[in-house]
Amino acid sequence: MKTIILEQPGQFRLTETEAPTQPGAGEALVRVRRVGICGTDLHAFRGRQPFFSYPRILGHELGVEIVALGANDPNLGLKVGDVCAVEPYLNCGQCSACRRGKTNCCQNLKVLGVHTDGGMREWITVPVTKLHKAKSATLDHLALVEMLCIGAHAVRRAQLEPGEPVLVIGAGPIGLSTIQFAKLAGANVTVMEMSDKRMEFAQRHLAIDQWVDGRQEPVPQLQALLGGELPTTVFDATGNPQSMMKAFNLGAQGGKLVFVGLVQGELSFQDPEFHRREMTLFASRNATSADFAYVIQMIDEGKINLDPWITHRASPEELITEFANWLDPERGVVKAMLEF
Numbered sequence: 001m002k003t004i005i006l007e008q009p010g011q012f013r014l015t016e017t018e019a020p021t022q023p024g025a026g027e028a029l030v031r032v033r034r035v036g037i038c039g040t041d042l043h044a045f046r047g048r049q050p051f052f053s054y055p056r057i058l059g060h061e062l063g064v065e066i067v068a069l070g071a072n073d074p075n076l077g078l079k080v081g082d083v084c085a086v087e088p089y090l091n092c093g094q095c096s097a098c099r100r101g102k103t104n105c106c107q108n109l110k111v112l113g114v115h116t117d118g119g120m121r122e123w124i125t126v127p128v129t130k131l132h133k134a135k136s137a138t139l140d141h142l143a144l145v146e147m148l149c150i151g152a153h154a155v156r157r158a159q160l161e162p163g164e165p166v167l168v169i170g171a172g173p174i175g176l177s178t179i180q181f182a183k184l185a186g187a188n189v190t191v192m193e194m195s196d197k198r199m200e201f202a203q204r205h206l207a208i209d210q211w212v213d214g215r216q217e218p219v220p221q222l223q224a225l226l227g228g229e230l231p232t233t234v235f236d237a238t239g240n241p242q243s244m245m246k247a248f249n250l251g252a253q254g255g256k257l258v259f260v261g262l263v264q265g266e267l268s269f270q271d272p273e274f275h276r277r278e279m280t281l282f283a284s285r286n287a288t289s290a291d292f293a294y295v296i297q298m299i300d301e302g303k304i305n306l307d308p309w310i311t312h313r314a315s316p317e318e319l320i321t322e323f324a325n326w327l328d329p330e331r332g333v334v335k336a337m338l339e340f
């Protein structure tokens with residue numbers, strides 16, 4: 001079967017590998033149809049993904065079709081031919097986090113396509129419990145589900161109230177998915193972004209309520225938009241340490257700050273500012289099965305228009321030559337999609 005291997009930073013190879021055989025108990029053999037490309041893949045290609053080893057088969061945002069099923073729980077309702085999204089977070093089921101249902105931050109977590117070989121190949125075997133089937137979502141949509149779950153999970157962590165003033169910092173794909181689910185939660189969403197291209201995309205396709213220019217001082221802009229007040233929940237989806245440290249000062253008294261993006265290294269904050277606000281700080285990592293079910297339901301119900309998100313496409317052959325170009329911000333990539 002066709003397989004794309006990231007041999008070392010900057011070097012993909014399209015090759016043939018042996019296809020997996022029949023699935024074992026609790027497993028499904030799936031045909032990979034779509035692979036969404038995300039920041040993690042770009043970091044791995046650049047050689048900047050920590051705790052990453054080469055060679056590696058990338059691909060964790062997968063739209064797949066079930067080809068064969070091993071013995072499994074009939075309550076899952078899976079059958080050959082179903083199209084599914086894959087929850088790529090392979091958790092141990094035993095650690096303290098798993099026992100408390102926090103499978104997204106399992107102590108022994110292995111993410112498919114990051115810590116183990118992923119979906120950039122025609123067939124792959126996955127645990128049936130990690131398949132989430134859709135009613136009407138297309139394969140393109142299903143390959144966007146994992147990315148959407150990152151935003152959905154962050155929004156669920158924050159327990160937003162309808163009408164609540166919310167600020168989302170950063171309108172890259174993770175910011176966009178956060179905006180999307182904050183809107184669905186009924187929040188009044190302000191977006192802060194430094195790139196005109198990204199801001200324009202968010203305004204055009206996500207019906208955001210208002211935005212502030214990240215290149216200017218944000219507090220006066222927020223106060224002007226919010227009747228002199230500050231947002232009660234702030235999401236930072238930049239993965240930029242300066243932005244994340246400044247975000248401590250952008251929320252209202254008694255408010256919440258959610259770090260959706262992450263950085264390698266230390267962040268610091270002024271404790272008096274933090275305490276004065278009695279702020280609650282959240283990290284948000286990956287997503288759970290409940291987030292996958294919710295996101296797929298929202299897509300099936302037509303609550304999210306995903307068509308504009310996919311800006312670039314490639315076959316396995318094209319990916320080898322095109323991938324490096326997707327790193328160039330001038331290309332305006334929102335989501336690139338590999339089609340098998």
Ligand SMILES: [Zn+2]
Nearest residue numbers: 038039040061
């Ligand atoms: Zn991803």
Ligand SMILES: [Zn+2]
Nearest residue numbers: 092095098106
């Ligand atoms: Zn675990």
